[in-house]
Amino acid sequence: MVLNDFNKGINSPLMHIKYAKQAESILDLRQSLIKRGCDLLIRFGKPEDLVPQITKELLKKYKVLGLYLQKEITRDEIYVEKLLISRSPVPLKFFHGSTIFQQNDFTSIPDIYKTFREQVDKLNHQLLPIPLLNMHRHFPPFPRIPSIYDETNNSLNVSTSEFLEKLVSTPCHQRTCIPFKGGETSAIERIKTYLNSPVTSPPLKQYNPPFSLAPKKPQRALAPIAKYKQTRNNLMGINYSSKLSPFLTFGCLSPRLAYQKIVDYESKKPGGETESTYLIKSQLLWRDYFKFMAEKYGNFLFHIDGFAGALKLERIKNRRKKWNQDFDKFQKWANGMTGIPWIDANMRQLKETGHVFVSSSFLVKDLRLDWRMGAELFECLLVDHDVFAGIGNDPKGELLYFNIIKQAKEFDPHGVFVRVWCPELSKVPYEKAHIPWIMTFEEQKRSGCIIGENYPKPMIERQYKILKTRFFEAIKKGG
Numbered sequence: 001m002v003l004n005d006f007n008k009g010i011n012s013p014l015m016h017i018k019y020a021k022q023a024e025s026i027l028d029l030r031q032s033l034i035k036r037g038c039d040l041l042i043r044f045g046k047p048e049d050l051v052p053q054i055t056k057e058l059l060k061k062y063k064v065l066g067l068y069l070q071k072e073i074t075r076d077e078i079y080v081e082k083l084l085i086s087r088s089p090v091p092l093k094f095f096h097g098s099t100i101f102q103q104n105d106f107t108s109i110p111d112i113y114k115t116f117r118e119q120v121d122k123l124n125h126q127l128l129p130i131p132l133l134n135m136h137r138h139f140p141p142f143p144r145i146p147s148i149y150d151e152t153n154n155s156l157n158v159s160t161s162e163f164l165e166k167l168v169s170t171p172c173h174q175r176t177c178i179p180f181k182g183g184e185t186s187a188i189e190r191i192k193t194y195l196n197s198p199v200t201s202p203p204l205k206q207y208n209p210p211f212s213l214a215p216k217k218p219q220r221a222l223a224p225i226a227k228y229k230q231t232r233n234n235l236m237g238i239n240y241s242s243k244l245s246p247f248l249t250f251g252c253l254s255p256r257l258a259y260q261k262i263v264d265y266e267s268k269k270p271g272g273e274t275e276s277t278y279l280i281k282s283q284l285l286w287r288d289y290f291k292f293m294a295e296k297y298g299n300f301l302f303h304i305d306g307f308a309g310a311l312k313l314e315r316i317k318n319r320r321k322k323w324n325q326d327f328d329k330f331q332k333w334a335n336g337m338t339g340i341p342w343i344d345a346n347m348r349q350l351k352e353t354g355h356v357f358v359s360s361s362f363l364v365k366d367l368r369l370d371w372r373m374g375a376e377l378f379e380c381l382l383v384d385h386d387v388f389a390g391i392g393n394d395p396k397g398e399l400l401y402f403n404i405i406k407q408a409k410e411f412d413p414h415g416v417f418v419r420v421w422c423p424e425l426s427k428v429p430y431e432k433a434h435i436p437w438i439m440t441f442e443e444q445k446r447s448g449c450i451i452g453e454n455y456p457k458p459m460i461e462r463q464y465k466i467l468k469t470r471f472f473e474a475i476k477k478g479g
């Protein structure tokens with residue numbers, strides 16, 4: 001395994017969490033291979049330099065039939081593939097491995113997800129995702145050639161495993177909703193729990209809400225997946241949605257295995273497929289869809305107009321004029337200092353835990369900032385960053401506008417989430433936690449939160465005035 005630029009990213013303290021998970025995943029893979037009588041060679045550097053070098057060393061003692069690689073589809077990776085092809089002394093064999101279906105299972109990839117999903121439903125009757133390979137129990141021992149096996153032979157000048165071990169000691173934030181270790185072992189454990197272990201999904205203890213959020217009637221303990229449809233948008237709990245995304249991102253879990261486990265779960269239940277299982281399968285298929293779309297439209301994925309740019313729509317030309325790259329605004333957003341608690345809480349959670357619930361719609365729809373600025377930040381910080389899901393989902397102006405206060409009220413009705421991540425608001429009355437600017441000056445003093453001093457004024461004046469009236473109405477109606 002060759003890690004490109006891995007050590008450079010670690011210089012940023014915020015990226016520690018992301019790299020710790022990646023290091024855990026690599027060490028877990030190594031352990032699995034050691035258990036099967038083999039080993040994993042880990043090196044830091046550029047794959048296009050190191051892989052041909054290592055292959056040449058191996059060729060001195062062994063017959064090497066070929067190099068097996070996953071086929072990548074984005075520009076930078078394709079460039080590396082080309083260099084590898086030109087430099088490798090043995091043939092390269094590519095395969096597609098990170099999706100449930102294969103692009104050639106479809107005659108063409110439709111531009112609308114609904115149509116794609118219909119095609120998948122038809123396919124399902126004829127062909128299930130490619131069967132899983134039976135994992136070998138034992139592999140031949142790893143070739144011990146001193147010239148390639150010297151662990152300190154890398155740019156860091158420390159043993160690779162020593163370096164990775166140090167990295168994995170980075171503790172998760174106590175409030176993270178992804179507290180799992182990286183690696184296949186942990187991924188399999190997670191999927192088992194999500195599909196089989198009955199839990200009542202209480203909010204994480206560390207949140208200490210001032211009132212009980214426990215349901216009034218005792219709830220039947222069900223496996224989390226059984227309640228996916230109802231709970232997937234809940235905040236602050238580990239069992240509301242599957243939390244499989246970091247495992248899928250790092251390649252610790254095959255999406256095909258995850259999909260198959262859900263199908264197996266359905267087959268054991270009297271009712272078979274439920275709304276929840278249909279929905280979670282659908283979410284996994286979104287992942288496939290965005291990857292196939294990226295393959296279809298190539299570099300348009302990174303274009304300011306996204307895939308829509310490839311369709312050369314007239315209305316897009318006009319919209320482009322509205323994008324801006326105001327760095328001051330961007331910094332306020334990135335640092336969770338917009339003065340809008342729902343956005344600030346999400347962005348602060350991202351910085352501390354590598355996980356975010358929502359926030360990009362505000363960046364592009366309200367601030368009209370170039371979406372690529374946000375995409376870059378997400379790429380650096382998200383523990384589950386996936387270029388296809390991330391950029392594919394990014395609103396870029398094409399999707400619905402989300403009213404952030406309405407959204408906040410829906411997802412965090414008691415204001416617990418925002419008060420936890422924005423401690424300045426911890427004494428603000430719950431009903432005003434999402435709109436602290438409507439407090440009278442007396443209230444602001446009482447709650448130790450003077451707007452403009454202890455907590456920023458909201459960035460969007462015009463909008464907040466409109467929302468103020470709407471929100472007052474909602475409060476009056478007890479909404």
Ligand SMILES: Cc1cc2nc3c(=O)[nH]c(=O)nc-3n(C[C@H](O)[C@H](O)[C@H](O)COP(=O)(O)OP(=O)(O)OC[C@H]3O[C@@H](n4cnc5c(N)ncnc54)[C@H](O)[C@@H]3O)c2cc1C
Pocket residue numbers: 232241242243244245246248249280283284285286287290360382384385386387389390391393394395
């Ligand atoms: C603006 C935006 C950016 C996003 N960026 C990323 C990203 O960088 N990496 C990432 O993995 N997901 C991304 N998603 C998709 C989704 O939000 C996350 O996959 C999901 O929150 C992960 O939590 P989970 O594993 O508990 O998901 P679940 O709800 O349990 O879903 C199961 C799996 O389905 C897939 N999935 C779910 N929703 C989507 C979706 N909308 N698009 C594509 N795949 C989906 C994921 O692999 C996920 O792990 C983004 C969504 C939006 C709206």
